[in-house]
Amino acid sequence: QQQVKQSPQSLIVQKGGISIINCAYENTAFDYFPWYQQFPGKGPALLIAIRPDVSEKKEGRFTISFNKSAKQFSLHIMDSQPGDSATYFCAAIRSGSARQLTFGSGTQLTVLP
Amino acid sequence: EPEVTQTPSHQVTQMGQEVILRCVPISNHLYFYWYRQILGQKVEFLVSFYNNEISEKSEIFDDQFSVERPDGSNFTLKIRSTKLEDSAMYFCASSEARGITQYFGPGTRLLVL
Numbered sequence: 001q002q003q004v005k006q007s008p009q010s011l012i013v014q015k016g017g018i019s020i021i022n023c024a025y026e027n028t029a030f031d032y033f034p035w036y037q038q039f040p041g042k043g044p045a046l047l048i049a050i051r052p053d054v055s056e057k058k059e060g061r062f063t064i065s066f067n068k069s070a071k072q073f074s075l076h077i078m079d080s081q082p083g084d085s086a087t088y089f090c091a092a093i094r095s096g097s098a099r100q101l102t103f104g105s106g107t108q109l110t111v112l113p
Numbered sequence: 114e115p116e117v118t119q120t121p122s123h124q125v126t127q128m129g130q131e132v133i134l135r136c137v138p139i140s141n142h143l144y145f146y147w148y149r150q151i152l153g154q155k156v157e158f159l160v161s162f163y164n165n166e167i168s169e170k171s172e173i174f175d176d177q178f179s180v181e182r183p184d185g186s187n188f189t190l191k192i193r194s195t196k197l198e199d200s201a202m203y204f205c206a207s208s209e210a211r212g213i214t215q216y217f218g219p220g221t222r223l224l225v226l
Contacts, residue, residue, distance in 0.1 A: 034214075043117070043204050043217030044156065089156060098161035098169035099211050100146060105155045 002027060004092050006104030013111050019077040021107045023090035026071065030092035034101070035064065035075050038087045047088070048075070080111045115139045117218035119205050125224045126195055134190045134221045136205030145188045146206040146215060147180065149173070156204065162188065163211075195225045 006023045013019045023033075034049035050057045050064040050073065057064045063076040077084055090104040118137045126132050138145055147159040160170040162180055179191045188207075192199055202222050206215040 036217075041219065043206070043219050045217065046214050049214075098163070099144070099208070099215075100158040100161050100169060100171075101148070101156070101215065102158065103156040 002094075002102055004030075004090055004102050004104040006090050006107060008107060009105070010108045011110070013080045013109065015080065015082060015111055015113050017080050017111075019075075019080045019084070019109055019111070021075045021088055021090070021109070022072065023074065023104050024070075024072045025092055027092070027094065028071070029094045029096070030102075031095040032093040032099075033064070033066065033073050034091050034093070035062075036089045036091060036101075036103075038089065038106075044089060077109075080109075082111045082113050085109055085111050117205055117207055117216050119203075119218035119221050121221060122219065123222045123224075125226065128197055128225055129194050132192050132195055132223065134192075134203050134205075134223070136188045136190070136207075136218055137186050138188055138205065138207030139209075139216055140186070142207035142209050142216075144168075144208045144211055144215075145180075145182070146208075147190045148204045148206065148217075149201040150204065150220075151201045159190070159203075192223075195223075197225050199223060200225045 004025045035047045036044035037047045038044045048062045061078045066073045088107045091101040120135045145162040150156045160174045161168045177193045202220045204220045205218045208215045
């Protein structure tokens with residue numbers, strides 16, 4: 001019940017295309033859903049985050065869509081660029097906890113020039 | 114821009130040996146975390162630390178693991194007697210306050226032979 005399931009495992013997109021990564025969770029105690037971006041040799045870095053009382057959040061080319069009833073959320077990268085090539089992790093934080101992150105399994109995104 | 118630093122970047126050790134992984138969190142941060150990432154797998158929470166004590170730990174964080182903040186700047190993870198399955202990338206993270214963005218260090222790659 002603590003898991004966050006992420007798909008796809010890998011994604012190849014043409015430059016200018018839309019990249020979509022999906023996540024699902026079971027534990028309704030999760031109350032914060034961040035997405036992290038990780039480049040090779042670096043630690044994960046926060047990209048964008050959403051709370052479950054909001055259905056969508058947009059920051060530049062990155063949008064999170066959140067479906068509370070389905071317990072699913074997704075990251076959309078519009079106008080994908082080769083510089084977006086990285087591993088993306090969805091995550092969740094449980095209310096009442098020490099606010100540690102529960103990560104999804106990661107999606108390796110490759111944007112072709 | 115302030116960042117979390119970790120040393121060493123790579124560590125090779127023999128099974129049964131003790132290792133200490135070091136982290137310097139961002140200076141005004143109060144919450145500290147250790148995560149690990151086994152090659153090809155997701156990032157997993159190990160332990161959170163606040164006010165000089167462990168606030169939460171995962172089932173991975175057994176008696177072989179310990180954390181310490183020996184001074185005002187360092188945050189260490191000790192593995193008392195390493196096992197082959199401890200081979201992983203270990204990430205330190207810190208946050209200014211509970212529930213706020215966690216900033217990750219670049220990680221220490223530990224290889225246990």
